[in-house]
Amino acid sequence: MEINSGYINKLIEELERLPGVGNKSAQRMAYYIVSQPVERVNRLTAAIDNAKKNTHYCEKCLTLTDSNLCSVCRDETRDKKTIMVVENPRDLAAYEKTGKYKGVYHVLHGAISPMLGIGPGDIKLKELITRLEDDVDEVIVATNASLEGETTAMYISKLIKPTGIKVTRIASGVPVGGDIEYIDEVTLLRALDGRVEL
DSSP states (O other): OOOSOHHHHHHHHHHHTSTTOOHHHHHHHHHHHHHSOHHHHHHHHHHHHHHHHHOEEOTTTOOEESSSSOHHHHOTTSEEEEEEEESSHHHHHHHHHHSOOOEEEEEOSSOOBGGGTBOGGGTTHHHHHHHTTSSOOEEEEOOOSSHHHHHHHHHHHHHHGGGTOEEEEOOOOOOTTOOGGGSOHHHHHHHHHTOOOO
């Protein structure tokens, strides 16, 4: 027996398609949305519509922006000779939250995954190589520590090394508060390899 109306069920179905949203969360959001005043719902739908219509790739780093260049690429104080390569705009946002990185970025919009049929031509590698024609000293590869992220990092390294530009990889390893006995071997090896002097 269906408890909800067809319209609420359709809303729940659409909300469930969002990343990280399960059925119960989708139901909570749907009930919340339909219980709000019309003006508030209109503001939400207008915000979604405007974001979709007016957001595009930054001409330089390919993150999402609503102007030709994103705020990082427009910032004259950023070190344009250092490019951090990330998989998606969320990764860029995470590094920006730290407030410590002062270089610029390049967003790949994915990672190489032969199992999923994603090759080097399916991500924004060609655009990265074009950017290296400018005066670049270092490329920091900050892809995820997954099989796809590691494959992408190795591919980028092999692509860039012959140019003489320094290629580095972010260190990864034991998370803060993590118990060593529960951490997998690959993570422990990465932590050992990425050790620094105290």
